[in-house]
Amino acid sequence: MTEELDHTGQDSDADSEEVVLTPAELIEKLEQAWMNEKFAPELLESKSEIVECVMEQLDHMEENLRRAKKGDLKVSIHRMEMERIRYVLSSYLRCRLMKIEKFFPHILEKEKTSGEGELSSLSPEELVFAKQYMANTETYLKNVALKHMPPNLQVVDLLRSAVPKPDLDSYVFLRVKERQENILVEPETDEQRDYVIDLEEGSQHLIRYKTIAPLVASGAVQLI
Amino acid sequence: MFCEKAMELVRELHRAPEGQLPAFNVREDAEDGLRQVLEEMKALYEQNQSDVNEVKSGGRSDLIPTIKFRHCSLLRNRRCAVAYLYDRLLRIRALRWEYGSVLPNALRFHMSAEEVEWFNHYKKSLATYMRSLGGDEGLDITQDMKPPKSLYIEHFLPRWKCEQLVRQGVLEHVLS
Numbered sequence: 001m002t003e004e005l006d007h008t009g010q011d012s013d014a015d016s017e018e019v020v021l022t023p024a025e026l027i028e029k030l031e032q033a034w035m036n037e038k039f040a041p042e043l044l045e046s047k048s049e050i051v052e053c054v055m056e057q058l059d060h061m062e063e064n065l066r067r068a069k070k071g072d073l074k075v076s077i078h079r080m081e082m083e084r085i086r087y088v089l090s091s092y093l094r095c096r097l098m099k100i101e102k103f104f105p106h107i108l109e110k111e112k113t114s115g116e117g118e119l120s121s122l123s124p125e126e127l128v129f130a131k132q133y134m135a136n137t138e139t140y141l142k143n144v145a146l147k148h149m150p151p152n153l154q155v156v157d158l159l160r161s162a163v164p165k166p167d168l169d170s171y172v173f174l175r176v177k178e179r180q181e182n183i184l185v186e187p188e189t190d191e192q193r194d195y196v197i198d199l200e201e202g203s204q205h206l207i208r209y210k211t212i213a214p215l216v217a218s219g220a221v222q223l224i
Numbered sequence: 225m226f227c228e229k230a231m232e233l234v235r236e237l238h239r240a241p242e243g244q245l246p247a248f249n250v251r252e253d254a255e256d257g258l259r260q261v262l263e264e265m266k267a268l269y270e271q272n273q274s275d276v277n278e279v280k281s282g283g284r285s286d287l288i289p290t291i292k293f294r295h296c297s298l299l300r301n302r303r304c305a306v307a308y309l310y311d312r313l314l315r316i317r318a319l320r321w322e323y324g325s326v327l328p329n330a331l332r333f334h335m336s337a338e339e340v341e342w343f344n345h346y347k348k349s350l351a352t353y354m355r356s357l358g359g360d361e362g363l364d365i366t367q368d369m370k371p372p373k374s375l376y377i378e379h380f381l382p383r384w385k386c387e388q389l390v391r392q393g394v395l396e397h398v399l400s
Contacts, residue, residue, distance in 0.1 A: 055358035083372040090365040093357070097350075097365075101317070125356040132349040137313065140342045145305050148262045150269035153302055161303065162310055 023057055027085060030054050034092040036216055039173070039223035041209050042166040043099040043107055044216065046123040054089050058082060099166075100130050105158040106165050108134060134158075168210040175204045178220040185211050226268065226297040229260040230304035237311050243322075245315045248336040258305060265301050268294045316343050320350065321366055 021029065033047045061082050068075050100107060100122070108130055111122060122130060138158070146154045156162065169188075180199040185207075187193055199205065199221070215221045236257075240246045272294045278284040279291070316339055319327055325347045332340065355362035 052358055055363065059359055080372065083368075086363075087368045087371050090363065090368040093363070093365045097353070125353055129349055129353045132345070136342055136345040136349070137310075140313065140338055141306060141309060144336070144338050145258065145262065145302075145309060149265055149302060150298065153265070153269075153298060156302070156306060162306055 026053050026057060030088055032222055034088050036223045037092055037095045040216060041168060041170045043096060043121045045119050045121055046126065048123045054085065058085060100126060101133055103166055104130055104134050105163050169208055171206055172209045173206050173224045174212060174221045175224050176201050176221050180215060180220055183211065226264065227300045229257055229264065230301045233257050233308040234304050237308060243315060243318055245312065245331060245334050247334045248339065261301050261305050265298055268298050312339065313342060317346060320347050
């Protein structure tokens with residue numbers, strides 16, 4: 001359906017990929033990012049370019065619909081498609097916000113200590129949101145309880161006490177997109193030993209997230 | 225026993241079903257749960273201060289186990305109090321997503337003034353984020369919480385226009 005839109009191909013962000021995606025490819029990338037984010041226990045890399053392009057796409061579709069003939073069947077179908085895309089995008093962004101709120105001290109700490117070249121897991125707007133969330137919560141706890149406590153107990157290291165870390169040992173389902181060799185699987189118990197597996201293209205696995213986290217980031221596997 | 229009141233606060237929330245926000249444990253009389261915890265902490269701390277002095281000046285090292293014990297109680301009290309307050313914040317946060325930015329009065333009466341302030345900051349922060357998502361007004365991600373239900377749109381169309389699309393599986397003939 002989206003191939004029928006009469007506008008020229010997508011212009012990705014100037015400073016990222018030079019690849020120009022068709023609308024269909026863009027939506028596929030959005031859905032992949034959405035599923036990965038849904039099933040990964042930790043916050044994944046920010047995909048701002050995809051979000052921006054999809055928002056643009058939705059604007060284009062809205063404009064096309066305004067110009068189209070009323071009552072034309074195409075209008076309903078395009079509107080349906082728009083609702084679907086909007087749902088996936090909203091769900092994706094909601095999922096990220098929830099993880100940001102859930103793990104905020106650890107995420108903010110990682111942002112602070114991450115190097116220049118490393119990809120951020122937060123978009124600039126998400127970073128602002130996360131910092132505000134942290135400041136809001138710290139101020140609240142300080143004013144309501146902590147400042148009334150004995151002097152040596154007034155600082156709570158939120159990183160270590162109140163907020164748990166994401167469980168990277170949780171199991172995830174994945175499908176292999178690019179063949180991988182010699183993936184080291186660490187033992188869960190002391191009796192087991194490390195072993196090495198190959199991941200064949202197209203195969204599906206249930207595996208500990210920590211083992212394959214870099215492959216999710218690189219796009220070699222898709223969480224399902 | 226120490227930390228009784230603190231445990232009670234935690235238990236009160238544990239008993240409340242998921243998502244429900246009980247009234248903040250504040251009442252006009254002295255039965256103020258959080259305040260009692262803070263008072264106990266003050267008392268424990270002062271006792272420890274005086275004992276620590278005894279140990280330093282009077283050589284009363286036999287007091288050390290008691291000091292350690294009180295310190296543990298202090299830590300536990302703080303942990304319970306923070307857990308109670310933080311868990312309430314999480315429930316209040318959920319209210320924004322459930323009810324929108326204007327909360328029903330009944331719920332607002334269950335919140336302390338500081339909680340209302342936290343809520344206001346939170347929803348402002350969320351609004352700023354959503355506006356930044358591009359387009360004219362951004363994207364309201366508190367909408368579209370469920371996948372679009374209607375895979376099929378009811379349309380009254382002449383059959384000849386739809387037949388091909390029905391065969392392609394794009395449309396379904398709905399008889400109602």
